[in-house]
Structure formats: C-alpha cells, structure tokens
Amino acid sequence: MMYLSSVESQSATELRHTAATISYAGQLLLGPPHGTYETKTPVHGHSFAAVADLQSMYDLQMEQSTAYRRATHKLSEQKRRKILNSRFDDLRTIIPACQDGAHSKMSVLKKAMNYIDQLTKELMVQEHVLRELQQEQERRRLLQQEHSQWSNKIHNLRKHYRIPEP
Secondary structure, X not given: OHHHHHHXXXXXXXXXXXXXXXXXXXXXXXXXXXOOOOOOOOEOOEOHHHHHHHHHHHHHHHHHHHHHHHHHHHHHHHHHHHHHHHHHHHXXXXXXXXXXXXXXXXXHHHHHHHHHXXXXXXXXXXXXXXHHHHHHHHHHXXXXXXXXXXXXXXXXXXXXXXXXXX
C-alpha cells in the first residue's frame, strides 16, 4: 500500500498527532462501525485499515519506548546503587569501629553517627582548651606589658635620683 510506506516514514510525534487527529471522543477508531477493515470509509481522510495500521505502529513504538525507559532506568538505578555501595565502603575504611570486619549498612551508619558524635565532643574539648590557652596568652602579654612599664618607671626613678643600676 502506498499509504503504509508513508506512515512508516512518519516520526513518533507525527504518529501521535495523526492518531490523536483520527480519534473520536477519546476512543481511537480501530475499525469501521459495520463491516471489515477492507471498508474504504474515510476517517479524516484515512481508511479504517490505515487507522488500524497506524494504531499498531504507534503501539509498537510505545512498547519500544517503554522498554527503552525501563532499560535506562535500570542502568541508572544500578549506577546509583554502585555509587552508594562505594560510599559505604569508604565509610567502612574511615570509621575505626568498622575496620575489624564486615558490617551491615545499618551498623555502618550507626557507628558513623557514634564516631561523628565522638569527634564532635573531642572538637568541643579542644576548642575549650584553645580558648583557655588564648586567654592565658593574653594575660601573659598584659603582664609583660605591665612589667615593661614598671621597669621603665624604675629606670626613670633611678636616673632621676642618680641611683646606680644594680
């Protein structure tokens, strides 16, 4: 048929558009109301046989599209799981409590949380010690400054009263 070769060359968008154009009240007309597919009664310029061919081609294309989407989803999900498992392996090597053997993902997460809590507490202690050291350093600086001032005063007094340096 001349019509089928032109339908086969249509793109998926054109097929959907044509299928939508020849639909009636939401139902795709797959056959004539009375008779067989050989009836040449046109529907928007197409015979019922052409409509059926178009519908079967559209269905095939949708099946292929669905299969492609499933395959790509499967691959992306496998990639996601591989990355996730890799991150769990990284955690197992970093967390000291997980280095002694195989641990489930749940136990790795629990031990990671405990390890983070431990590191947080250690950090808070170290920050406290650092603040205390900084305060001590500031007190020393102030004491040195005061000592220098008193030394200068003593030196000036000795000089003023002509007292020899010891």
